Amino acid sequence: MTVGQGDTESAGRQPYEYVIIGGGIHGTCLANYLLADGGYCHDEVRIVEPRDELLASFELKARQCGMKTLRSTFVQHIDSEPFSLESFAEGAGLGAELVATDDYPSRPTLDLFLDHARAVIDRADIDDCHRQTRAIGIDSSDDSLQIETPDTRFEARRVILALGLGADPTYPEWAAGLSDGAPITHVWHGEFDPSTAAAFDGETYVVGGGITAGQLACTLSEQTSVTLLSRHQLASALSEADPYWLNWRHLERELHSLPPGSQARHDRVRAARNDATIPPYVERRLDEARDCGALDVLIGEIVCAHATENGLLLRFADGTTDSNAQVILATGLDPVLDHPLVSTVAESLSLQRGTNGFPVLDDRTLAWQRTDGSPSPVYVSGALAEPSVGPFARNVIGARRVAERLLDPPDQADSRRATPRYSGTS
Numbered sequence: 001m002t003v004g005q006g007d008t009e010s011a012g013r014q015p016y017e018y019v020i021i022g023g024g025i026h027g028t029c030l031a032n033y034l035l036a037d038g039g040y041c042h043d044e045v046r047i048v049e050p051r052d053e054l055l056a057s058f059e060l061k062a063r064q065c066g067m068k069t070l071r072s073t074f075v076q077h078i079d080s081e082p083f084s085l086e087s088f089a090e091g092a093g094l095g096a097e098l099v100a101t102d103d104y105p106s107r108p109t110l111d112l113f114l115d116h117a118r119a120v121i122d123r124a125d126i127d128d129c130h131r132q133t134r135a136i137g138i139d140s141s142d143d144s145l146q147i148e149t150p151d152t153r154f155e156a157r158r159v160i161l162a163l164g165l166g167a168d169p170t171y172p173e174w175a176a177g178l179s180d181g182a183p184i185t186h187v188w189h190g191e192f193d194p195s196t197a198a199a200f201d202g203e204t205y206v207v208g209g210g211i212t213a214g215q216l217a218c219t220l221s222e223q224t225s226v227t228l229l230s231r232h233q234l235a236s237a238l239s240e241a242d243p244y245w246l247n248w249r250h251l252e253r254e255l256h257s258l259p260p261g262s263q264a265r266h267d268r269v270r271a272a273r274n275d276a277t278i279p280p281y282v283e284r285r286l287d288e289a290r291d292c293g294a295l296d297v298l299i300g301e302i303v304c305a306h307a308t309e310n311g312l313l314l315r316f317a318d319g320t321t322d323s324n325a326q327v328i329l330a331t332g333l334d335p336v337l338d339h340p341l342v343s344t345v346a347e348s349l350s351l352q353r354g355t356n357g358f359p360v361l362d363d364r365t366l367a368w369q370r371t372d373g374s375p376s377p378v379y380v381s382g383a384l385a386e387p388s389v390g391p392f393a394r395n396v397i398g399a400r401r402v403a404e405r406l407l408d409p410p411d412q413a414d415s416r417r418a419t420p421r422y423s424g425t426s
């Protein structure tokens, strides 16, 4: 695509070394690595993020679903030193916010995780790199990349795509025809607020069978009557995948040995991820709410819904109905592969896409390959990097794995190196 004619942020200066697109967990963590460990200065790194604060997207979602603690462990955070969060908690007298977990390392509360992340942002002055705008395209000229936004352009030697999980909430088909005022929303809708939802005078159905639905149902059941509606039996898993998948050696053996861009890689990642599962500590909250009579769990599916004067009339797959209901969907986000920037960038820079449209990356550097097989200066982090970074790519720890490859890629001959510095649980 052709870059527009607006002002250029970097006019009259050298291109930035890195422009990171997305200031969420991954973009912020990578900026911290580049500044703290990579030796880059603030003038060389930009984060393009439309929200007014870094990490705002994650915080909003976490608050919307009533998340109290992270699912991941205390060594998984945005700083580069594994025990940074633990030291921060001890120094601030917040040791009690590291929650002991059976057969698992402690997990931080959401507040502790975010307080620590803000301390990292302040320490490295990462806000100084943040430009509040949205990337809408990337083109190449001479030796650099031009990143287009609605108001300006950035010139960079390298770009990192850190776009997150997906741009839009997923709505089931039966919800499509409902009028705007109908009492149905999605937990990731920008305006959703659990305290307003709890004021509904009728039964609240939380639709979904994973951790988000579980946490939301527990939170709402503290104030109103809730049915958690899942189309499958609730399944339990402590972590998103087996911790072996945190280790580069394991990833190289089990994933990188399969052809890049192949269905086989995709299938291996899907099989390893404990998607749509609920950790035991949320199961316990659900059980307690059930025991108090504040929550029901129903296995089934809504097949149609009509808006009436008294809330929704719902029909379920088994033929039963309920009336005077509101629905809150916890049905996830559309795949990040549907993010418009992914196809725009692939097209304008002739980049290779594999099964289901995933970028085909160089496993050693995480550079997105061109269709001629050469490495491009576009790097990928987060869910988009799953075929190379594996089942934890989208998680907090996935950003650290990407930083390792960006700053210190293994030699071609030495790509069987183990995960540096940290144990398997980091």
Ligand SMILES: Cc1cc2nc3c(=O)[nH]c(=O)nc-3n(C[C@H](O)[C@H](O)[C@H](O)COP(=O)(O)OP(=O)(O)OC[C@H]3O[C@@H](n4cnc5c(N)ncnc54)[C@H](O)[C@@H]3O)c2cc1C
Residues within 6 Å of the ligand: 021, 022, 023, 024, 025, 026, 027, 048, 049, 050, 051, 055, 056, 057, 058, 061, 062, 065, 067, 069, 070, 071, 072, 076, 133, 134, 135, 136, 162, 163, 164, 165, 341, 381, 382, 383, 394, 395, 396, 397
């Ligand atoms: C509620 C919740 C709880 C989670 N809990 C955990 C957990 O405990 N442990 C764990 O390891 N993982 C967890 N995850 C998974 C994962 O760690 C988080 O989703 C994390 O936010 C992913 O980081 P990210 O940077 O990829 O995405 P995000 O944090 O969502 O950031 C992506 C950013 O990209 C920006 N963006 C998108 N398009 C553009 C564009 N065109 N231009 C510029 N910027 C753009 C967005 O505005 C957003 O700020 C959780 C996820 C959710 C939703």
